[in-house]
Amino acid sequence: MQILKVTGMSCGHCVRAITQAVQALDGAAEVQVDLAAGEVRVASRLSLEQLLQAVREEGYGAEPA
Numbered sequence: 538m539q540i541l542k543v544t545g546m547s548c549g550h551c552v553r554a555i556t557q558a559v560q561a562l563d564g565a566a567e568v569q570v571d572l573a574a575g576e577v578r579v580a581s582r583l584s585l586e587q588l589l590q591a592v593r594e595e596g597y598g599a600e601p602a
Contacts, residue, residue: 539585541577544598546570551597558591559583576602 566581
């Protein structure tokens with residue numbers, strides 16, 4: 538499981554956008570978003586760099602937690 542520190546998330550739309558961005562690359566990915574902590578946990582076959590890029594392309598700041 539990869540844990541990302543994500544900035545700019547504030548609502549349900551953010552959760553959906555990030556979840557859909559990751560699942561577009563890996564349909565079997567499990568994504569858990571914690572808005573309060575600013576963290577996204579992902580169980581996926583994708584590399585950390587691929588996950589970071591997917592989140593960044595949605596307009597959020599992302600780095601390894």
